[in-house]
Amino acid sequence: MSQWILYAASAAATVAIAGVGAFVAVEPVRRLLSINIAYSGVFMAFVALARRTTSGEADPVPHALVLTGIVVSVSSTALALSLTRRLVRATERSGRDSSSSPDEREA
Amino acid sequence: MSAWPAWTVVIPLVGAFASWLVGRKSAFVAIASALATVGVTVVLALEVHARGTVLHRVGGWGAPLGIELRVDGPAALLLVVLGIVTALTSASAVAHFPMGRRRSTFITLWLIAWAGLNALLVSADLFNLYVALELITLTSVGLISLGPSRESIRAALQYLLVAILGSLGYLLGVALVYGECATLDVALAGERLARGTVSSAAFALVAAGLSLKSGLFPLHAWLPSAYANAPSPAAALLSGVLGKAAFVVLYRITGETFPLVLDAAPAQIVGVQAGAAIVWCSLLALRQRRLKMLIAYSSLAQIGYMFLAIPIGTPLARAGALYIAISHAAASAAIFTATGALERASGNDSIDALPGVAQRNPLTFFSLAIGGVNLMGLPPTGGFIAKWLLVRAALESGQWWWAVVVLVGGLIAAAYVFRVLREAFVPAVPLPATADAPQLAEVVSLLLAAVSLLLGVSPSWPLSLAMQSLGEGP
Amino acid sequence: MTFDWLLDATVAAALPLVAWTVARSVALSRAIVLFIAFGLLSALAWTRLGAIDVALVEASVGAGLSGALVMSALSWANLDEATVARRSVIARAFVAAAIALCLGAVLLGVPDPSEGLLGDVSANLGDAGVHQPITAVLMSYRGYDTLFELVVLISAALTIGAAKSARLEARPGSDLLRALADALLPLCIVLSAYFLWRGSNAPGGAFQGGAVLAGGVLVSTLAERLRRPRLTVWWIRAALVLGPASFLLVGMPRFVEGAPFLEYGPQSASRAIFAIELGSLVTIALVLASFFPGVGPLETAPDASSERTRGHR
Numbered sequence: 001m002s003q004w005i006l007y008a009a010s011a012a013a014t015v016a017i018a019g020v021g022a023f024v025a026v027e028p029v030r031r032l033l034s035i036n037i038a039y040s041g042v043f044m045a046f047v048a049l050a051r052r053t054t055s056g057e058a059d060p061v062p063h064a065l066v067l068t069g070i071v072v073s074v075s076s077t078a079l080a081l082s083l084t085r086r087l088v089r090a091t092e093r094s095g096r097d098s099s100s101s102p103d104e105r106e107a
Numbered sequence: 108m109s110a111w112p113a114w115t116v117v118i119p120l121v122g123a124f125a126s127w128l129v130g131r132k133s134a135f136v137a138i139a140s141a142l143a144t145v146g147v148t149v150v151l152a153l154e155v156h157a158r159g160t161v162l163h164r165v166g167g168w169g170a171p172l173g174i175e176l177r178v179d180g181p182a183a184l185l186l187v188v189l190g191i192v193t194a195l196t197s198a199s200a201v202a203h204f205p206m207g208r209r210r211s212t213f214i215t216l217w218l219i220a221w222a223g224l225n226a227l228l229v230s231a232d233l234f235n236l237y238v239a240l241e242l243i244t245l246t247s248v249g250l251i252s253l254g255p256s257r258e259s260i261r262a263a264l265q266y267l268l269v270a271i272l273g274s275l276g277y278l279l280g281v282a283l284v285y286g287e288c289a290t291l292d293v294a295l296a297g298e299r300l301a302r303g304t305v306s307s308a309a310f311a312l313v314a315a316g317l318s319l320k321s322g323l324f325p326l327h328a329w330l331p332s333a334y335a336n337a338p339s340p341a342a343a344l345l346s347g348v349l350g351k352a353a354f355v356v357l358y359r360i361t362g363e364t365f366p367l368v369l370d371a372a373p374a375q376i377v378g379v380q381a382g383a384a385i386v387w388c389s390l391l392a393l394r395q396r397r398l399k400m401l402i403a404y405s406s407l408a409q410i411g412y413m414f415l416a417i418p419i420g421t422p423l424a425r426a427g428a429l430y431i432a433i434s435h436a437a438a439s440a441a442i443f444t445a446t447g448a449l450e451r452a453s454g455n456d457s458i459d460a461l462p463g464v465a466q467r468n469p470l471t472f473f474s475l476a477i478g479g480v481n482l483m484g485l486p487p488t489g490g491f492i493a494k495w496l497l498v499r500a501a502l503e504s505g506q507w508w509w510a511v512v513v514l515v516g517g518l519i520a521a522a523y524v525f526r527v528l529r530e531a532f533v534p535a536v537p538l539p540a541t542a543d544a545p546q547l548a549e550v551v552s553l554l555l556a557a558v559s560l561l562l563g564v565s566p567s568w569p570l571s572l573a574m575q576s577l578g579e580g581p
Numbered sequence: 582m583t584f585d586w587l588l589d590a591t592v593a594a595a596l597p598l599v600a601w602t603v604a605r606s607v608a609l610s611r612a613i614v615l616f617i618a619f620g621l622l623s624a625l626a627w628t629r630l631g632a633i634d635v636a637l638v639e640a641s642v643g644a645g646l647s648g649a650l651v652m653s654a655l656s657w658a659n660l661d662e663a664t665v666a667r668r669s670v671i672a673r674a675f676v677a678a679a680i681a682l683c684l685g686a687v688l689l690g691v692p693d694p695s696e697g698l699l700g701d702v703s704a705n706l707g708d709a710g711v712h713q714p715i716t717a718v719l720m721s722y723r724g725y726d727t728l729f730e731l732v733v734l735i736s737a738a739l740t741i742g743a744a745k746s747a748r749l750e751a752r753p754g755s756d757l758l759r760a761l762a763d764a765l766l767p768l769c770i771v772l773s774a775y776f777l778w779r780g781s782n783a784p785g786g787a788f789q790g791g792a793v794l795a796g797g798v799l800v801s802t803l804a805e806r807l808r809r810p811r812l813t814v815w816w817i818r819a820a821l822v823l824g825p826a827s828f829l830l831v832g833m834p835r836f837v838e839g840a841p842f843l844e845y846g847p848q849s850a851s852r853a854i855f856a857i858e859l860g861s862l863v864t865i866a867l868v869l870a871s872f873f874p875g876v877g878p879l880e881t882a883p884d885a886s887s888e889r890t891r892g893h894r
Contacts, residue, residue, distance in 0.1 A: 021604030059697030
């Protein structure tokens with residue numbers, strides 16, 4: 001099996017496992033971890049596909065795409081963590097307060 | 108090659124950075140940027156109307172190596188109308204937030220979101236569309252999180268997690284497309300893609316990801332609480348403008364990249380989802396006690412109308428979907444802004460608190476009424492034109508059942524719209540003591556309602572743009 | 582079965598296995614450490630696949646910075662182990678295997694071999710002004726994407742910075758931490774400058790340099806060697822947007838005269854790209870450091886009127 005096929009299979013497995021993990025996760029931080037790993041799997045697909053050239057030198061466009069993707073996904077992760085932290089702190093604070101907390105209306 | 112497509116992106120970006128550097132007094136920058144951006148989109152639309160599709164090769168590199176911006180009739184129409192709605196909605200934000208850090212953060216994020224929206228509308232590159240979608244997502248989340256309560260934070264977080272899951276599917280689909288055709292250009296990929304497992308799988312992934320981001324049934328449960336718990340200007344922007352971004356990407360990609368792949372079976376599956384969205388979400392809207400939640404569910408139904416273009420598949424259907432998008436943009440922004448004004452006056456958006464609105468705030472009531480008529484799809488609003496196009500397209504293509512779905516949706520919409528309007532019309536005895544609704548918000552919602560009226564009264568120019576398209580036919 | 586093949590097979594097999602353990606870990610701290618391990622393994626995989634630039638970014642931003650971000654979440658996250666879903670492992674494994682097989686089959690259906698855009702990239706390297714193909718793609722051919730990527734970073738930083746953030750309760754820096762910071766910060770500065778300079782000819786560039794610089798700044802701030810700059814300072818605000826501003830400043834003069842947006846012209850291309858990379862490095866370092874509210878440099882001055890009335894209820 002050539003190199004790119006090994007990593008492409010690895011990418012498929014990673015996306016599948018992390019995708020299932022993301023859906024099943026209960027707590028936001030864990031969901032975030034699985035989502036990040038799933039994204040890594042997608043990036044692996046890109047980079048593995050870039051290795052199919054006859055010369056063996058990789059196609060640089062997918063590399064640039066993955067680079068951009070990593071940066072975008074770290075922004076999303078940081079934002080999600082910041083929001084989760086604010087939510088946890090706000091919940092703690094309203095739990096400590098004696099005044100009533102806003103009622104949670106679910107759709 | 109024309110420079111105007113790039114200007115639609117550059118001006119809001121420059122405005123965003125200028126507003127950031129200026130800080131507290133950024134309202135002036137915001138107004139200037141809004142006027143300039145709308146002006147540029149109008150010029151671009153006129154150019155597209157006269158000469159056809161406008162092209163811009165960024166950096167001088169053309170496809171497949173570089174990124175091309177291509178603006179056809181539908182894109183130009185969306186640029187203009189969504190731009191006007193965006194500009195007007197942000198004006199109400201000035202009334203909503205007192206001068207301070209929240210307002211200046213709103214302005215900067217809103218301008219960046221506008222730049223992302225315009226970039227999405229003009230782009231012809233699959234990965235560039237992904238980056239634009241992410242930009243819109245992150246700024247939307249930022250706008251939602253500016254709300255006052257813990258619920259806004261929760262809504263923002265939920266929106267973010269759902270959105271990045273959707274992008275995951277989209278990105279994987281793009282990887283497959285690139286693997287198959289070695290290009291990221293939308294049209295070039297369409298030429299090179301052959302029918303097979305790879306292209307079908309790519310379409311399935313792209314469609315699944317984008318439907319999740321749009322909130323198409325059954326992946327819609329996250330959307331209502333996100334819209335209802337956002338501050339009103341943000342909710343108006345989201346439901347009117349930014350929430351349509353994922354659909355626009357799907358619309359463009361289905362037409363240009365995947366026309367061969369779209370068999371009857373997958374398209375009908377999407378149709379079933381769309382029909383379920385229309386009927387089920389409209390029924391759910393009937394049960395709502397909060398006005399914002401009602402509008403959110405109604406927006407889900409409108410998304411269903413837009414997605415009906417996929418099973419029907421004719422150019423007329425696509426024009427209908429486009430017209431739904433622009434009329435709903437104006438109408439829902441009008442309704443959310445009006446609701447925001449009422450919320451400021453009475454403290455909540457409960458429908459039970461509505462009696463007396465027609466007496467106290469006639470302008471707001473009028474905007475709500477026009478918006479509601481648009482949701483029902485009655486003349487003289489743009490909603491009527493849009494539904495008429497969809498029904499005609501369904502009948503012409505022989506798929507008459509979609510026409511029935513559209514009409515049923517309209518009936519249910521009539522039920523909940525009349526319920527709201529009747530509550531508002533009932534005189535409240537005794538007249539409750541309320542604060543004054545902010546005047547700016549009332550004027551803005553009136554103007555937005557006027558836009559949706561205009562789209563219904565003189566549809567010829569918008570329609571001629573909507574029917575002019577590059578992907579289909581010679 | 583050469584050594585190369587064995588190494589590739591091991592790494593390729595290890596990645597999904599670690600992903601599985603992350604999803605299955607009961608303790609959050611364990612999941613986070615395994616997540617960082619996954620990132621570093623990915624960096625190894627990128628190196629094996631010839632993607633050195635990506636490996637550098639993954640190691641610094643993906644595993645390093647994201648890892649540090651989630652690790653800092655341990656201080657406030659719900660560590661209750663009952664939150665791990667105790668669903669059937671068999672069912673999950675079955676579903677995952679099914680999806681993996683379908684995806685794998687589809688992925689292997691692409692044409693093999695395929696040049697991709699390698700030829701086009703190499704052919705135009707002269708006009709692009711740099712020798713390193715990835716830098717050419719990032720800054721020249723697809724510079725438009727990079728511009729938006731920087732705007733994405735800034736948007737996240739704006740939203741994070743807009744929150745009234747509690748300061749992370751950091752212990753006063755120990756002597757060890759101070760010594761570490763004193764050693765690390767100059768090293769990081771030199772390393773990031775090196776990445777920036779070498780980016781035109783070898784793997785490197787603004788992103789890697791920015792991430793390393795952000796790391797050095799963060800450690801120094803933790804050790805209280807650096808004071809936290811405030812967003813009210815005008816030049817910090819300007820520095821935050823310097824990246825996209827460089828794109829616009831470099832691309833605008835020709836654009837206004839009628840050339841396509843972001844066309845640098847073959848003669849001045851390498852200078853233009855270096856200027857943009859320099860600006861981007863500043864933005865990236867500042868934004869990445871600001872992702873750690875309460876620790877990083879972007880501490881916003883609490884706004885007296887709006888925060889007290891609109892604090893989280």
